[in-house]
Amino acid sequence: MAKASTATRAPGRPLDAAVEDAILRAALQLLGEAGYGGLRIEEVARRAGAGKTSIYRRWATREELILAAVRHFLSETAARGARTVLAPAASLRDDLLAQARRLTAVLTPERAGIVAGLLLAMRSHPELAAIVRHALVAGEGGAMAGVLERAVSRGERRSSRVPGTVLQVLPGVLLLQVFVLGQHSDDRALARLVDDVMLPLLAEPPSPGRVRRSARSL
Amino acid sequence: MAKASTATRAPGRPLDAAVEDAILRAALQLLGEAGYGGLRIEEVARRAGAGKTSIYRRWATREELILAAVRHFLSETAARGARTVLAPAASLRDDLLAQARRLTAVLTPERAGIVAGLLLAMRSHPELAAIVRHALVAGEGGAMAGVLERAVSRGERRSSRVPGTVLQVLPGVLLLQVFVLGQHSDDRALARLVDDVMLPLLAEPPSPGRVRRSARSL
Numbered sequence: 041m042a043k044a045s046t047a048t049r050a051p052g053r054p055l056d057a058a059v060e061d062a063i064l065r066a067a068l069q070l071l072g073e074a075g076y077g078g079l080r081i082e083e084v085a086r087r088a089g090a091g092k093t094s095i096y097r098r099w100a101t102r103e104e105l106i107l108a109a110v111r112h113f114l115s116e117t118a119a120r121g122a123r124t125v126l127a128p129a130a131s132l133r134d135d136l137l138a139q140a141r142r143l144t145a146v147l148t149p150e151r152a153g154i155v156a157g158l159l160l161a162m163r164s165h166p167e168l169a170a171i172v173r174h175a176l177v178a179g180e181g182g183a184m185a186g187v188l189e190r191a192v193s194r195g196e197r198r199s200s201r202v203p204g205t206v207l208q209v210l211p212g213v214l215l216l217q218v219f220v221l222g223q224h225s226d227d228r229a230l231a232r233l234v235d236d237v238m239l240p241l242l243a244e245p246p247s248p249g250r251v252r253r254s255a256r257s258l
Numbered sequence: 259m260a261k262a263s264t265a266t267r268a269p270g271r272p273l274d275a276a277v278e279d280a281i282l283r284a285a286l287q288l289l290g291e292a293g294y295g296g297l298r299i300e301e302v303a304r305r306a307g308a309g310k311t312s313i314y315r316r317w318a319t320r321e322e323l324i325l326a327a328v329r330h331f332l333s334e335t336a337a338r339g340a341r342t343v344l345a346p347a348a349s350l351r352d353d354l355l356a357q358a359r360r361l362t363a364v365l366t367p368e369r370a371g372i373v374a375g376l377l378l379a380m381r382s383h384p385e386l387a388a389i390v391r392h393a394l395v396a397g398e399g400g401a402m403a404g405v406l407e408r409a410v411s412r413g414e415r416r417s418s419r420v421p422g423t424v425l426q427v428l429p430g431v432l433l434l435q436v437f438v439l440g441q442h443s444d445d446r447a448l449a450r451l452v453d454d455v456m457l458p459l460l461a462e463p464p465s466p467g468r469v470r471r472s473a474r475s476l
Contacts, residue, residue: 075378151352156378158438160293163371164282169440203454205431205447208439210397212430213423215438219377220394222387229423236421241458 046250062088063095068111072153076106076168078163106161110168113154114175115144132191136177136210136238140230152218159219176183180211188242197244204240213237273471280306281313285327290371294324294379294386324379325405328386331372332393335364339397350409351379354456357401357446361432398429406460415462424459431455 066087070079081102085092099105121142129135147155162169184207186201213233217223225233284305288297301318303310317323339360347353365373380387402425407420429450435441444452 072378074295075375077292078296108337135344151466153378153381156381159291160290160378161372162437162440163374164291173439186319201405201449203451205454206432209427210456211432211438212432213426214430216426216430219380221391221432222380232421232423236423236429237459241455 041097059088059090059094060098063090063098063105064109064112067105068113068154069150071106071157071161073149073157074153075157076165078107081105085160104167107168107171110158110171111157113151114172116255118175121146121183123223129187129190131194132243133234133239135187135190136234136242137227138215139187139236140210140225141143141227142183143211144225144230147214147218147224149224152224156219176211181207181234184210192244197242202242207243210238220224223225261370267359273284277306277308278311278316281316281323282327282330284321286331286372287368289324289327289375289379290368290373291375294383297324299323314428315470321383325386325389328376330392331369335369336393336397337413339364340402347405347408349412350405350414350461351452351457353405353408354452354460355445355448357405358428358432358443358451358456359445360401361429362448363433365436367442370442387420399425401453402428409460415460420460427459429458 042046063084066084067079069087070083074080074083079102081092081095085095088095095105099108122127124142124145125138158168158172160170185200188202190198191197192200210233214225216227217229223229281302285303286299287305291301292298292301297320300309301312302323303313306313313323317326324359342360342363344355347356376386376390381388403418406415406420410418428451432443435443435447441447
């Protein structure tokens, strides 16, 4: 193993990268367990199997380490989410299900613990809050914009525009299910969320022109 | 002031009740700031202006104190929510707005901090999680059941039954707005949530028989 890893070692001090990864992971774990205030550099070092010096060599302060760990978590979350959405969806329903699965896939119990730690930390650390919000708004906004544009191109909707609050429903309900109700929703629960909530909000009648005219003529 | 409070002192050791209240409040504050793991009895005592002995006389362990503080918070939340919903609503829309206002009123910034601490603590403390979930499911379920029954009695809906996931939308979106987006929603934002999301999910067409028949006859 050691030999193989030496053989495939690229330039740029990859052992350093492995240490860095272990430190960031330990910091995230602790953020989920002990919260921002309870995160101690000594404990990060212990869990990462690294010295405090190798932490402070990279990040001058505890705050810098936490911000780096959160950025790492957010980019990993985006990458993990992207991997779950592989096949192009055949319908708005399939596409919404894929989005719900993506959000559920990134909220494994371990990762949900980290997110809960983040939500608490965001309340007293504006810079951290801004980073998380920016990533989420951009990521989720982009994902839902794609869903709506594909629905238009399939002829399932006339416009890709919807009220902003509608875009908060899918992540909002999943947030409630995971963090308040303690449910890790399975595919049946996600299908209910799509069929009972998201499609009624987003699907348009199959032949809107005809139905509209008829309703107006009443 | 001291005299007035002595004069109005009721039987049942009210000074004890005041100390108890101060201790529970300090515990909740700390839960929101430092999380479950970071909550120290010494700090609770300091903030409450009480001795550690008067804490341990009432609650044998840190865990018991935290559970008592959470129960206190939940019953206070229910009472505070009940105070915001005074006048009977004239329509489903008014009633939904009142529910949204109630949920927003109980999530003041200070209380939202406590809830964020609770959400994190719930992940590693099942007993605490069960207490919070029970209170929320009973409270929110009851509130929405009332909204739907009143809509039926006004003739705005035929049935008070809706899919369970629909009932998660209002608290879910507010959860996202408060804890992820960091918004304390004003009345305009709440009106958008009701008009763009909740009414499309819950309102039924004014004369469903006619519209239904007409759609079928096309």
